[in-house]
Amino acid sequence: MSKAIFTKTKMLTDTPTHYCPGCAHGIVHRLIAESIEELGLSHKTVGVAPVGCAVFAYRYFNCDMQLACHGRAPAVATGVKRSRPDTLVFTYQGDGDLASIGNAEINSAAARGEKICVFLINNAIYGMTGGQMAPTTLIGQISTTSPNGRNPEVNGYPMRVSEMLATHEGAYYVERVAVNNTRNILGAKKAIKKAFEYQQNGHGLNFIEVLSTCPTNWGVSATEAMTWMEENMLPYYQLGVKKDKEARQ
Amino acid sequence: MARMLMKGNEAIAEAAIAAGCRYFFGYPITPQSEIPEYLSKRLPEVGGVYLQAESEVAAINMVFGAAGAGVRVMTSSSSPGISLKQEGISSIACAETPAVVVNMMRGGPGIGSIQASQNDYFQAVKGGGHGDYHNLVYAPASIQEACDLMAKAFDRADYYRVLCMVLGDGMLGQMMEPVEIKPVKIAEYDKSWATTGWDGVSRPRAVINTLYITVDELNELCGRLQAKYKIIERDEVLFEEFHLDDAEYVVVAYGTVARIVKNAIENLRAQGIKVGLFRPITLWPFPMLPLENIAGQARVKRFAAVEMSAGQLVQDVRLAVNGKKPVELQSFLGSNVPGPGDIAEFIRGLKTA
Numbered sequence: 224m225s226k227a228i229f230t231k232t233k234m235l236t237d238t239p240t241h242y243c244p245g246c247a248h249g250i251v252h253r254l255i256a257e258s259i260e261e262l263g264l265s266h267k268t269v270g271v272a273p274v275g276c277a278v279f280a281y282r283y284f285n286c287d288m289q290l291a292c293h294g295r296a297p298a299v300a301t302g303v304k305r306s307r308p309d310t311l312v313f314t315y316q317g318d319g320d321l322a323s324i325g326n327a328e329i330n331s332a333a334a335r336g337e338k339i340c341v342f343l344i345n346n347a348i349y350g351m352t353g354g355q356m357a358p359t360t361l362i363g364q365i366s367t368t369s370p371n372g373r374n375p376e377v378n379g380y381p382m383r384v385s386e387m388l389a390t391h392e393g394a395y396y397v398e399r400v401a402v403n404n405t406r407n408i409l410g411a412k413k414a415i416k417k418a419f420e421y422q423q424n425g426h427g428l429n430f431i432e433v434l435s436t437c438p439t440n441w442g443v444s445a446t447e448a449m450t451w452m453e454e455n456m457l458p459y460y461q462l463g464v465k466k467d468k469e470a471r472q
Numbered sequence: 473m474a475r476m477l478m479k480g481n482e483a484i485a486e487a488a489i490a491a492g493c494r495y496f497f498g499y500p501i502t503p504q505s506e507i508p509e510y511l512s513k514r515l516p517e518v519g520g521v522y523l524q525a526e527s528e529v530a531a532i533n534m535v536f537g538a539a540g541a542g543v544r545v546m547t548s549s550s551s552p553g554i555s556l557k558q559e560g561i562s563s564i565a566c567a568e569t570p571a572v573v574v575n576m577m578r579g580g581p582g583i584g585s586i587q588a589s590q591n592d593y594f595q596a597v598k599g600g601g602h603g604d605y606h607n608l609v610y611a612p613a614s615i616q617e618a619c620d621l622m623a624k625a626f627d628r629a630d631y632y633r634v635l636c637m638v639l640g641d642g643m644l645g646q647m648m649e650p651v652e653i654k655p656v657k658i659a660e661y662d663k664s665w666a667t668t669g670w671d672g673v674s675r676p677r678a679v680i681n682t683l684y685i686t687v688d689e690l691n692e693l694c695g696r697l698q699a700k701y702k703i704i705e706r707d708e709v710l711f712e713e714f715h716l717d718d719a720e721y722v723v724v725a726y727g728t729v730a731r732i733v734k735n736a737i738e739n740l741r742a743q744g745i746k747v748g749l750f751r752p753i754t755l756w757p758f759p760m761l762p763l764e765n766i767a768g769q770a771r772v773k774r775f776a777a778v779e780m781s782a783g784q785l786v787q788d789v790r791l792a793v794n795g796k797k798p799v800e801l802q803s804f805l806g807s808n809v810p811g812p813g814d815i816a817e818f819i820r821g822l823k824t825a
């Protein structure tokens with residue numbers, strides 16, 4: 224008799240995703256979904272989807288979901304968690320959503336120590352709207368609104384969100400991970416799971432930044448995308464734990 | 473609760489608690505700050521949550537989240553803050569999550585004044601945010617009525633799954649009056665649509681959504697919303713008539729201005745001028761038919777809209793009167809609160825016009 228050695232997590236629906244080939248949004252979905260299922264917390268989870276390529280996340284995560292306005296996911300999540308403290312609440316946000324239009328909401332949620340998990344999917348560009356410059360777009364990186372490459376004289380410098388949020392006393396756990404290879408994917412899963420465990424134990428804010436890909440708007444092939452991330456993003460956005468209040472104790 | 477002397481903002485806050493509201497997300501702004509101040513003390517006493525948001529944008533999105541989770545929730549602000557809330561108000565209308573918003577209007581545009589005004593009429597009743605939607609808008613004229621309407625607002629919000637706005641002004645918020653916060657019989661509504669965590673069996677998965685990416689999907693949503701609004705227009709209209717039985721001149725005014733108009737009418741009646749007041753209590757739905765019927769009566773000669781704005785209310789009055797009688801406008805601009813004498817003089821002028 225054959226034995227199943229892999230089954231898809233029940234925390235993802237069977238709806239086919241709309242993500243481009245080589246896009247890492249799907250990997251991150253799976254890591255989050257598996258973590259929740261493995262912790263046995265599916266029944267109490269409420270996820271908040273962003274405006275961005277992950278806008279349809281509410282179709283993919285097989286739990287109660289809300290869709291927030293552009294950047295407001297931490298505020299919506301705050302409303303859910305404060306009114307239903309027994310739920311496990313997470314937001315899933317792109318870098319434009321979180322670091323640009325939603326900068327006030329995430330910083331204030333972190334400062335308040337909201338007992339939620341926030342996942343930032345940093346692909347250094349606005350994916351959904353067709354490749355415009357994001358606050359995380361790298362110096363020299365070409366986008367449709369920085370056609371000659373991001374120029375710091377005009378556009379300033381790419382924002383290191385994890386480092387910024389770690390400065391808040393209210394931030395409980397902040398880590399930057401990447402999903403460019405198996406080792407890092409396993410590390411990302413560990414971080415995501417830890418973030419949920421911390422929330423479950425009454426702690427927050429728990430923030431995981433995942434370095435991701437956007438081959439479509441970077442203008443590279445699906446297979447080249449991981450290499451592009453390694454060569455361009457990893458040197459500027461250093462991986463690692465930026466803050467872990469539990470580890471410090 | 474016995475009759476007590478209370479400030480408008482505080483009475484409204486206490487009335488919200490009586491109506492079962494346990495969650496408030498807000499941001500300070502004059503002339504409504506006593507609402508968040510009062511609730512920051514009272515809500516924890518009744519097992520609720522008060523949270524000061526980083527902005528009005530965040531506050532309304534917190535309200536959106538909590539409303540999606542199925543609890544009774546509100547926010548309050550004043551004009552500039554209500555402008556910032558429009559993103560969330562449009563979303564709440566779209567996602568059909570019940571919520572209550574209080575606007576204690578102050579003078580604009582811009583940062584404007586901190587004194588009373590009615591200049592957000594259009595914003596409240598004609599949209600405010602983007603998209604084809606309506607809020608149910610209540611316009612109390614006294615603190616007692618404001619408290620009673622808070623209970624109604626929470627109930628109707630749950631019943632229709634709409635946003636109810638209580639539209640007051642700086643005067644109503646700041647003045648003191650004797651008021652009784654009546655006990656409210658809170659009706660239970662099915663909220664199986666709310667995001668409370670899903671066990672996979674007892675109900676469908678809850679999704680609070682505002683994205684309708686295909687034309688067909690959005691068309692269907694808009695059709696459903698409009699059908700709901702038609703029912704609200706039919707069933708929820710509220711208004712007050714004052715000395716209209718024999719009136720030749722009909723003043724239309726709402727909120728605190730309507731109270732001042734009443735004083736003017738008493739004085740004019742003593743002088744033998746047959747004038748009455750029609751006071752819309754719901755601004756949306758606007759009492760179109762009742763007003764049209766009055767316009768159709770032969771003895772009625774003229775209408776006058778009296779408002780602390782530059783001709784906003786008068787547009788709905790003209791729509792309702794529909795050309796049957798002349799409709800004049802008396803505008804008080806820039807937070808300039810009229811006295812009964814100003815209004816009486818204007819109405820006497822109508823008679824000779």
Ligand SMILES: Cc1ncc(C[n+]2csc(CCOP(=O)(O)OP(=O)(O)O)c2C)c(N)n1
Binds near residue numbers: 277317319352437
């Ligand atoms: C208020 C508002 N402003 C702008 C937009 C348009 N918009 C949609 S997605 C997006 C950027 C998304 O980029 P990001 O958050 O980086 O996510 P990604 O698509 O790359 O995953 C923008 C600007 C919008 N929907 N709403």
Ligand code: SF4
Binds near residue numbers: 241242245346436
């Ligand atoms: S546009 Fe970019 S971020 Fe969006 S799905 Fe495609 S690859 Fe992913």
